[in-house]
Amino acid sequence: MTPAPGARRPRRVEVARVVPVEASVAFAWVADLRTxxxxxxxxRLEGSAARGPEVGDxxxxxxGPGARRDPRSALGRLVVTDRMVVEQVERPSTAAARVGRTRLRKLGPVLLGxxxxxxxxxxxxxxxVVWWEEAYLAGPLPRAVTxxxxxxxxxxFMRVSLSRLSRRLAGRGR
Known part of the structure; x- marks a missing residue:
């Protein structure tokens, strides 16, 4: 996302982890939002995704702490809703040494970027696997603070999640 002229570029947060699977398998896990x-x-994924990632999905x-609970409970309301659209999907190839990439635009209401x-x-x-985010709060507090x-x-959040992914993929062969 290109910031408006004079706007501050979002801070990039990036976490990487080596996972014990070939690139196409790792890509299937990180690109497909259903996983x-x-x-x-x-x-949790709200609604359903009928297929793997395609541009425009x-x-x-x-x-959040209540994401997997009944949304009517007090804890179930402690979640951040993250609406996104897929803007880029490039599948990897180990044989061609091609990096796989997927990029999503965050549409709010809490996070943008x-x-x-x-x-x-x-x-x-x-x-x-490199997971990166250039996300920021939609407001109302100034971004210099948030x-x-x-x-x-x-x-x-990203470090813990990528660690979980690595353990899950390591257990696939058992």
Whole structure:
């Protein structure tokens, strides 16, 4: 997302992890939003996605301590709703040493900006997943105040989630 002239560029938060699977498998897990609730901490997909990622697909994720609870309960209301649209999908190739990329635009109401995953082929049994976010709170507080807090929360959330993904993928062969 290109910021408006004079606007401050969102702070980039990036977390990477080597996972024990070939790049096409890792890409299938990080690009397909239907798999996210299986490895991203305290997250649910609202609605349904009929297929894997295609440019133009829209989705809503709910994340937070109450994301997996009944939304009518007090804890169930403690979630951040994240509406997104897929803007780029490039599948990886280990044979061609081609990096896989997916990029999403965050549409609010809480977070705006861009996010994505890059999957770097390493060899037939490993790849490097890079999860990046250039997200910021939609308001009403100034970004100079909220950006450091958003970056801290996103970084922790992303590290824990990528660790869960790596463990899940390591267990696939068992």
């Amino acid at each position: 996210h609730p299986r490895w991203i901490v305290a997250t 829209r989705c809503t994720m709910a994340s 861009d996010a994505g995953f890059d999957v770097v082929p390493m060899d037939a049994g490993r790849s490097r 950006d450091p807090l958003v970056a801290l929360a996103l970084g922790a």
